Amino acid sequence: MTVIDPTVAMHLSEAAVSVELETADMTINIGPQHPSTHGVLRLVARVDGERVHDVNPVIGYMHRGYEKLAEVRTYAQITALVNRIDWVSGFANEVAFISAVEKLMGLEVPDRAKYIRLILTELTRISSHLVFMSSYPLELGATTPLMHALREREHVMDLIEGVTGGRFHPNFNRVGGVKPALGQGASTKKMSQDLPAGFLQATSDAMDQVAGVCDDLDELVTGNEFFQARTVGVGFIPREKALEYGLSGPNLRASGVNFDLRKKGEMVLPYDDFDFDVPIGSNGDCFDRYVVRLQEIRQAMKIVRQAVEKIPAGPLQAKVPRIIKVPSGQAYVRTENPKGEMGYYIVSEGGRIPYRVKIRSASFSNLSILPWILEGALVPDMVAIMGSLDFVLGDVDR
Amino acid sequence: MSFWLLLVIKVGVIVGVVVMPLVLGIIFGELKISAHMQSRIGPYFAGGRFGWAQPLADGLKFMQKEDLVPDAADSAVYRLAPYVVLMGTIATFVIIPFGPDLIARDLDLGVFYLLAVSSLGTLGVLMAGWSSGNKYSLIGGLRAAAQLIAYELPMVLAVVAVAIQAGTLSLNGIVEAQATTELFGLNIHLPYVIIGQGLGFAIFTTAVLAELSRIPFDMPIAESELTMGYLTEYSGIRFTMFFLGEYAGMIAFAAIGATLYLGGWWIPGFSADDNLMNFIGPLVLIGKVLLLAFLFIWFRWTWPRLREDQLQTLAWKWLIPLSLFNIVVTAFFKVVF
């Protein structure tokens, strides 16, 4: 008896179908209102049944023109704009901007202010990744991780709110340091001047809670066979493509590139005082991008625990003039945002407002790979791949 | 009284007295169970205590909504689809036995009838998807059709093994057969899920999840991909019909599963001929239905969804060979013992 190899048989049958049936492609318009586009992204997809032929992403529904607005705002006012770029990690957006301004002014920021910036940046990273941990399984149909991850994220948001007064948009950075607490200027050098009472204990408790939910997620999601079936080997991004499209952050590291601005680069925050690892993926698929983020939560917790122990006493503000005038010059500062490389190219002409601010946001570049990576994907994989890139539309459109 | 009128009255009584309260109960149960699995409280306001009236409140709210028919829709088919889904489900209650004599119509070809009408629901889904004039709906409807092909075969093959073991196609006959099967000549009677059909039960349950379009097989709805699949355009009372149909279907398949594998209205320790079973039988069956419904709810709030091609792989590469193997083993034991 002749045994036909099943794969050969499949190809034979496919060939027969394609000869007999001329199927017309269907154009589906996904978004701007759609459950899996995280806001107002629109994808014009040409599909043949479940197979996506090509995708044309249409962005700009949330374009707020921050680069133009920055040309008519003072530096202090721009910090309020920039923390609305990636609203899931508002604080982290401010750090790179304010550091670029400080670099142009040649200011040396006090250590304590740097530590507070670092702690809040890492808390933001935890919060942003927990949002991913909740929304990504939801896109694959699992609803329960959402509730668990968001519940613990609330503890992190409470910490951020306790220090800055804002959950999403702290606007806490000032040129030369961070905002002093109520009524206490930079001259007060007491430990209690800035962080709320009991911050150390509250942080430790919150980190325990987050560690708990990370273990829960490992059991509920990471090890789940259905989850792995949907993500392992799906949405493969090779190293070269990731670099070519400027992917950064966890998306780049999942493709096996060991690059983290907290370890390499300009170091505007004192990350080299801490012991932590940078999780690297090997396969560059959706599962790796998920695992890298989950591990990054654990590493960020490690940094936060060390930082609250080691935080030095001292002033919160460098000595700055009342009116911030930035000497002319051009500077680019980038930091490792939860989503990837966040950078600001500031051109100053010596005034109180910048001549030009170029905002390099991570999600914009991360999303630009969509047409390449979605070509030939299945419709359900399209959702899995988009979700795994973890973009925020405010970060794409700016 | 004519045969048809009598049948309609009997089915009406079953649906009105048993199925609809159970549907509301299971909807409420799903709200509460999912809430507890997700560390929420769930409904607690409507009705004053535990929020028991939430499903009723939801139903009333749905009925107040405008019944929209899109311009691009094929109006007649679009309007008919929800009733086809609901009718297909209700028709299965004709032959589900609630006790030795509590059955609307004990057909000799009960299992055969069952498999036939239970697929009607998919026809309704396909109608809804096709007629909505919406691309998401169309993909959802076609996915449902593809799913039917994948899971129907393992389900039929799994049930064939039960029919072989019981030696009858009548559902009451299958229950009685479970009540009288002797384990190695000992005087112990146990349901088929323990004796012989454990594998069959697993295959049947998987297929039922696919038939019901519940996670992990809810691709026809797939909220994050197709917004709401074939339900995208439905609103108001017609959406309620689909909603009721989904939960009534859950009860119908749970009842079928309970009858075929868990002993139906019979529990070990009682005789199937006992008149007592006519009184406690319905309660026993409802208990088993609730047990299976809990399983379905549990799965839904735990797992992500699979892909359509992965369902096909699962069905054709695993479930069908396994169910054929199950038939061979069952037939072997049937002949030997």
Place this chain on the structure above:
Amino acid sequence: MIEPPSEVTETSFESYAAELGESLGAERVVARHDTVRIYVDSQDWVQTIQSARDNAGLEFFSWLSAIDWSRDVAVGDPVENPEELEERIEVICRLSSVENGDGAHFVSVLDIEKPAIDSLVPVFAGAEWHEREATEMFGISFTGLPNTDHLYLPDSFEGNPLRKSYALLARAVKPWPGDVDVEAMPDASGEQDQNEEQTMGEV
């Protein structure tokens, strides 16, 4: 920890910038504020960037944008000395390394009336969106850009919003109520005068 900028400029950073500029055949190199700017002729644009990727290890495409240096300023402050300004459009492309912290900005000066330059898409496919953005925002035409549809703006939008001459409509209607911190400073000596840029020499 941040190193004070002066220390960095004096050591390896400066020599890195000079070496990089020399190896790529740059017109001019500016290294200041930890930011390397390498000026290249618009004719050599694609070739220089390809060479930076292949030979200098700058394989990560970070971003591409432009600066409009213009005397005609509708909103915001003009440049310090408008009379001396040479009107131009500068295209900036940032590349960086993923092996270490190296990175450089490649700058090409274009004619402000009809800015045109070759597209980077053959070298970095990811440049497409950035170039589409620069096209609509600055009116630069990229030769060889496969898709010139608007990226952010509506299809019917006219004008190039990030040009300095483009007025901000909201600002024209209602002046910004900000600028509350205008009172005289008690201690004005904190200001530093760092206006002069260090030019690293012409190559």
